[in-house]
Amino acid sequence: MTTTLITGASSGLGAEMARQLAARGHDLALCARRTDRLEQLRAEIVAAHPDRRVEVAALDVTDPDAVRACFRAFDEDFAATGGVERVVVNAGLGKGAPLGTGGDAANRETATTNVLGALAQVESAVELFRAAGRGHLVVVSSVAALRGLPRTVTTYAASKAFVAHLVEGLRTELGDARAGRGVPGIDLTVLYPGYIVSEMNDVDPGSSPLMSSTEKGVRSMVAAIEKRVASACVPPLPWAPLSLVLRHAPQPLLRRMV
Numbered sequence: 001m002t003t004t005l006i007t008g009a010s011s012g013l014g015a016e017m018a019r020q021l022a023a024r025g026h027d028l029a030l031c032a033r034r035t036d037r038l039e040q041l042r043a044e045i046v047a048a049h050p051d052r053r054v055e056v057a058a059l060d061v062t063d064p065d066a067v068r069a070c071f072r073a074f075d076e077d078f079a080a081t082g083g084v085e086r087v088v089v090n091a092g093l094g095k096g097a098p099l100g101t102g103g104d105a106a107n108r109e110t111a112t113t114n115v116l117g118a119l120a121q122v123e124s125a126v127e128l129f130r131a132a133g134r135g136h137l138v139v140v141s142s143v144a145a146l147r148g149l150p151r152t153v154t155t156y157a158a159s160k161a162f163v164a165h166l167v168e169g170l171r172t173e174l175g176d177a178r179a180g181r182g183v184p185g186i187d188l189t190v191l192y193p194g195y196i197v198s199e200m201n202d203v204d205p206g207s208s209p210l211m212s213s214t215e216k217g218v219r220s221m222v223a224a225i226e227k228r229v230a231s232a233c234v235p236p237l238p239w240a241p242l243s244l245v246l247r248h249a250p251q252p253l254l255r256r257m258v
Helices: 012-023 035-048 064-077 104-132 151-174 214-227 236-248 251-257
Strands: 003-007 027-032 054-058 086-089 135-140 186-193 231-234
Touching: 003 012, 012 027, 012 035, 012 214, 027 035, 027 064, 035 054, 054 064, 064 104, 086 104, 104 135, 104 151, 104 186, 135 151, 135 214, 151 186, 186 214, 186 236, 214 231, 231 236
Parallel strands: 003 027, 003 086, 027 054, 086 135, 135 186, 186 231
Antiparallel strands: none
């Protein structure tokens, strides 16, 4: 049995990950700013899976001391079953405005949450895993991180690139536990979600052939998490092939695409 900690779990992708991981037998440590939503989610999951243990806590990921305290408290709460074995760095914002147009407050808020908040979460998670000698760190980046993007997503895309590179730096330092032929260690996974319906975008799944429902999109995310892959574009279709286009398209073509 694995205990998985998910940040930003009160809605959207985080909440659906909690539901699907619970159905696969995981105990859960869920945190977010909105504790009323977390309590509702816990009640829902426990009603569907009475054998699952679900603990919740309030957390603002932009407070690094609070992040460290929250992660440590969860680890102690689950000590009898091995502590927190996986952390999913999911909390994030998608606000933004074109640079230089007066929307710098929204851009700063997104950068603070997605960059400094992610750094605090990764620091705290890896601290736990180093002490335990094992663990699985999962960060939720975005296909937007694959290329600098214009207008309202410029800051968001850059912030998600930071998250991905943060983990790639760790990978260079620590290597991959799975590549060590079973040697205990820290597994690292970067997820690059494409267009998945969530509270962040709140659109109709049928509005675009590229848009996935929350359930379908998260099913791909959870499958990649369970396999402990190094990285994955999710859902793989159409985003694995499209990721190659995003990475390598000449600038004039990229402008027409986005």
